[in-house]
Amino acid sequence: MSRLAKKPILIPTDVKVTRAGRDIVFNGPKGEVRRHFPENVVIKLENAFLQLTSKVGGKNNKALLGTAAAHSKAAMIGVKDGYEKKLELDGVGYKVQLDGQKLVLSLGLTHKVIIEPSKTIVFKVEKNAITVSGVDKEEVGRVSAEIRMKKPPEPYKGKGIHYLGEIIRRKAGKKAVSAA
Structure with a gap:
């Protein structure tokens, strides 16, 4: 698994994260960002954390997890600070x-x-x-x-x-x- 995706991502207090099918919607004081994730990425929202895991192993899926984690963090920063x-x-x-x-x-x-x-x-x-x-x-x-x-x-x-x-x-x- 990607090192970025191993740890759950902490969701800031003023950011609201919701799931809409394969999409995750990030809402914050600056606006809204919607990200689509591939089927190989499993999305779990638990308390104040976002956990991304893979259904199947493999080099390509590890890369997808790292990318998904980076996009999620960037979206949270964007809706919070811009x-x-x-x-x-x-x-x-x-x-x-x-x-x-x-x-x-x-x-x-x-x-x-x-x-x-x-x-x-x-x-x-x-x-x-x-x-x-x-x-x-x-x-x-x-x-x-x-x-x-x-x-x-x-x-x-x-x-x-x-x-x-x-x-x-x-x-x-x-x-x-x-x-x-």
């Missing part, structure tokens, strides 16, 4: 603004890039910084990666959209290489 990722725009003329709930990006293209959030995602904008927040860790990461892919950072000048604190490897240009 997740957020921060992105920065670097470049002359690169701008970001909110139009209602939509994110409008000016990235030096002939058109503005408009990104609409899903129901669980909230955008916040400060100058050239974007904060993507929500209760589902997977959704926050996916939307952040989608935004970053609209104009990924380029290695020569560092222009583009990058995560806050991300280190961009810079390359020397043609002039710097030929002068040496």
Whole structure:
């Protein structure tokens, strides 16, 4: 069995966990997350603990248990505290603004890039910084990666959209290489 899934998962006091068939629904102060688990994973809700076990042994089932445990923990943290990722725009003329709930990006293209959030995602904008927040860790990461892919950072000048604190490897240009 996976090491993560061997111990029962403690359910925080302000998180409510319910079962709906093969799904587990996590409710908390920030919202709701629903996770679907495969048939090989046995779900037991006991008091303030969530126990995940496997019907059959095997390497693949052990991996599924570890994944199910990690998804459960992430969902509990998400509905309790929420997740957020921060992105920065670097470049002359690169701008970001909110139009209602939509994110409008000016990235030096002939058109503005408009990104609409899903129901669980909230955008916040400060100058050239974007904060993507929500209760589902997977959704926050996916939307952040989608935004970053609209104009990924380029290695020569560092222009583009990058995560806050991300280190961009810079390359020397043609002039710097030929002068040496």
